[in-house]
Amino acid sequence: MKFRFRLRRQIFATTLGLTLISVSSLPVSASEFSDSYSAYLQAVTDNDDEQARKLAEQTYRLGQAKFDKGSINLANLAFNYAGELADIAEQHVQANNLYLEVLASYRVEFGNEAIELIDPLVGAAQTSSSAKKAKAFFYEALELTEEADNKLVHADMLEATFDHLNRTDQYNRTVRDFMFEAHDIYKDELPEGALKRVTSAFTVASINFVEKKNTEETILLLEEVVKQFSVLDYNHPYELRAHAYLVDLYEREGESSKSTQHCIAIGSMRPWLGDQEQVPLYRHSPNYPKSYARKGKEGWVQLSFTIDESGFVTDPKIIDSKGGSRFETESLKVIQKWRYAPKFVNGKSVAAPSTVQLDYTMAKSR
Template identity: 55%
Template sequence: MTSSIRLRHLFAAVTLSCLSMSCFSAFASEFSQSYTAYKQAVAEKNSELALKYAGEAYELGSVQFGAKSLDTATLALNYATALEVQDQKEQANSLYLLALEVYQSSHGEDALEVLDPLIGAAQTSSNPKTARSLFEDAIDISSDAENRILHADTLSAAFTTLSKTRLYNRKIRNYALDGYEIYKEELPQDSLTRVKAAYIAGSIHFVEKKNSRAIPLLNEVVKQFSALNYTHPYELKAHAYLVELYEREGESDKSTEHCIAIGSMRPWLDDQEQVPLYRQPPEYPLSYVRRGKSGWAEVSFLVDELGFVKEPKILDSEGGSKFSDESIKALKQWRYAPKFVDGSPIAAETRVRMEFTIERKR
C-alpha cells in the first residue's frame, strides 16, 4: 500500500541526507536501527516485533522530523497498522487520525494518498456513524481513481467493517456485491481476493434466499479452493451453504457431494457428535398447541455414507406420541456430513433430542 512505498523512500532520503552532511548522529543511527528492525519484522511477518519497532521508529522520528511532518505521519501510519493487527484499536485510531490530518494538509483532502489513513481510521473507530462517514469519503476518492482494484478494495473494507454494525443496510450490502463485480472483471478466477469476494457475495445471496444467485458463486468458491493443499474455512462454509441451497431446491442428489466433501475434510474423533448441515424443524401438533402441551422426543438414527438419516428410533419421549411422530418425520429430511474412517465414509449412529415448548404469556 501507499504507506510501505513512502516509508522505503523516507529511509533512503534520511540516510542520504545525513551522509552528505557528515552528521549521522547517534540519534539518527538509533532511528535507522529501529526502522530497519521494523522492516525486517514486517518481512518476517512477526507482528509482535513489528509493533515494538514501529513504535520506537515513530517516537524517534517524531523528535527527528517534527510531530506534524509528513515523514512522522507516515511513521504514525505504520505504527497504527501494527497496533491494529494486535487489536489495539483505540490507540491505532488516534494515530490514523493524526496521519490523516497531516496527509490531507500535505496532499489535499481528495488525494489518493489519504486513503490509507482514512480507511485505517474508519476500521478502528469505535463509533459506527463516524466509521461510515470516513468510509464514504474513502469510497468517493477511490471511485475517481484509475485503479479499479483499489476501489474494490475500499468497497470491501467498508463492507467488512460496517456489516458488523447496527447501520447495516442495502447500501452497505451493495459494497460487497459491487466490489465482487470489479474483482470478477479485473482478476483471474484463481485469485484469492476474487474467490473470497465471491464467497461473501454468495453468502449474502444465501441469507437473502436468492438461491439461483448464490449457487453458482459458492460452487466457484468450492472449485477454486479445492485446488489448495489445505482446507480453507470459506471452502467448508461454502459446502455447508450448498447443502442447504440444494435441499431448498429439492435437489438432494446435488447436496450429497457437498455432504461427503465436508465429511472428508473433518478430522473425526471416535466420540464426536455429528452436526446437521441441513435441518427442518418438526411441526408442532396443532391439537397439542390448543391444549398447551409441551414435551420432547429423543431419537437415535444412522447417518449413512451419503449423509442421509436412516432407521430413526424413539429412545424416550414425554408429552405425547405426536411429538415422536413429528420428530421422526422431520429428521428424515435432515442432512449430515458422513463420518470418515481411514479415508472412507461409513454409516455412524448418532442421536438428537427434539424439544417442543410453548411459551406462556405472563
C-alpha cells in the same frame, strides 16, 4: 487485516508497504534515530510483530524530538506506529489518534483529494470506536479510490467497507451492494481461479443465502467456489461452508440427489473422531401438534437412527419421550428429512449411528 499495506503496494509501490522517512534533514550524528528506524524495517522484514511494534514506537518517539510537529516525516512515523497497533483491539484508541494525526498532516501536505489520504483513512475507519465515523472515513476513501483509475483498488476498498460495516448498525442496502459491486469488478479484472474472485463469490452467495434470494444464482456461485477450492491441497473454510450451504439449498429445492455429493464431500473433510456425534447439515423443523399447542403442552423426544453412506437418516427409533405420542409421531416424520455429513473410515463413507433430542417448548409471553 492489514488493508492499508495492500493499498499502499498497489498505489505507491513502497517497499514492504511502509512509509519511508527522509533523513536528509537530520545531522549525520543522529545515529540513534537511523539505527532505530533500520531495526524497525528489519523487524517487519522478519515478521517479528512484537519487535516491530516496540521499534515503531521507539522511532516515533525519537522522531518527535527530531521533527517539527505536523511535519510529513513525523506523520509518516506516526502512520507506521499506528499500523503496528491497529492489529491489537486493546490499542485501537491510540492507533486511531495516531491515524487522525497522520490525516491532519497529509491534508495539509497533499490536499483533501490526494490518494495519499487513502491509507490513513482506512486505518482511522478500522480503529474507530464509532461505526458512524468509520463509515464517513470509508466513504471518503471510496471517493478517492473511485478516482484513482485502478479498478482493483476500488474493489478492495468496496470489500473492506462492506467487511467492516456489515457488523455494525451502519449496515444498510448501500453497504450490502458494495460487496456485489466488488465481486463484479473482480470477475472482470481477475482470472477465474484468483483467490479474491472466489472468496468474493462466496461472500455474495452467503448474502443471498441469508436473504433467501436468487437461489439459482447462489447455487452457481457456490458450485464455482467448491470447484476452485477443490484443487487446493488443503481444506479451505469457505469450501466447507459452501458445501453446507449447497446441501441446504438443494434440499429446499427438493433435489436431495444433488445435495448428497456435498454431504459426502463434507464428511470427507471433517476430522471425525470415533466417538464424535455427527452434526446435521440440513434440518427441517418439526411441526408443533396443534392440539398440544392449544393446551400449552410441552415435551421432548429422543431418537436413535443410522446415517447412511450418503448422509440420509435411516431406521429412526424412539429412545424416550415426554409429553405425548404426537410429539413422537412428528419427530419420526421430520428426522427423515434431515441430511448429515456421513462418517468416513479409511477414506470411505460408512453408515454410522447417531442420536438427537427434539425439544417442544412454547414461547413464554412477557
